[in-house]
């Protein structure tokens with residue numbers, strides 16, 4: 116008997132989902148996760164996600180290993196996949212939840228709440244962005260200061276960067292033309308830059324309209340992925356902080372709602388940064404592709 120798994124993706128950011136509800140620690144080692152993520156000799160994925168038991172105030176716990184075996188605090192596309200996976204597990208057990216249904220998920224970035232929408236999309240309350248250098252973490256500024264539009268030198272080139280933590284660390288750079296970004300050359304240099312002691316996810320953003328951004332991402336521990344949910348949230352927060360999004364309409368002093376579409380290589384995510392509670396909300400799809408048994 117092999118290891119039962121399901122394969123999901125959110126806009127092409129793909130994950131192996133494992134039923135870990137019977138144990139409080141992951142049923143695989145990081146090394147085994149690396150093997151399963153291998154696209155030639157394994158199942159192939161950007162990461163492995165474990166559905167573990169919850170705590171006193173949560174329904175479940177999510178843990179994730181990147182395809183290099185490192186463990187991030189949070190995963191935006193992954194938690195949408197987890198929500199769909201939990202629906203499937205509960206439905207198999209004869210208890211299908213009815214939309215709109217929310218799960219309270221314990222993560223290393225705190226409690227995150229995905230809600231299933233009647234149309235099949237999932238909206239995730241991602242909590243508040245963290246902006247202080249010490250929270251990212253980065254040494255680009257003193258620990259209690261924000262890093263907004265500061266110079267980061269990569270391969271002798273200056274980049275104007277803004278840093279945002281969505282539980283996991285992100286460095287956002289705005290560019291005129293996304294097609295001119297040498298992602299596979301500079302991505303690894305951002306990721307391993309000495310200014311980021313926990314490494315970094317690097318997003319490159321072209322602002323097409325104040326409510327429409329295009330994004331390329333180099334992910335910590337996974338490389339160039341088709342989408343990154345936490346990265347799309349961080350990019351929108353950075354765009355607002357830099358005055359690139361949600362400007363007053365012509366002739367009006369009213370600020371529009373802080374919402375935008377972030378277009379990733381794998382498709383669009385809807386992002387809102389609430390002016391009421393400071394939480395970031397992400398809406399997008401998650402799809403089961405297949406289930407099977409893995410032999411380790």
Ligand code: ZDP
Pocket residue numbers: 128181186187188189190191192193283284316334335336337340342343344345346
């Ligand atoms: O922070 C990290 O190490 C990321 N590689 C984690 C994965 C982020 C993800 N792509 C997302 O959608 O937020 C899953």
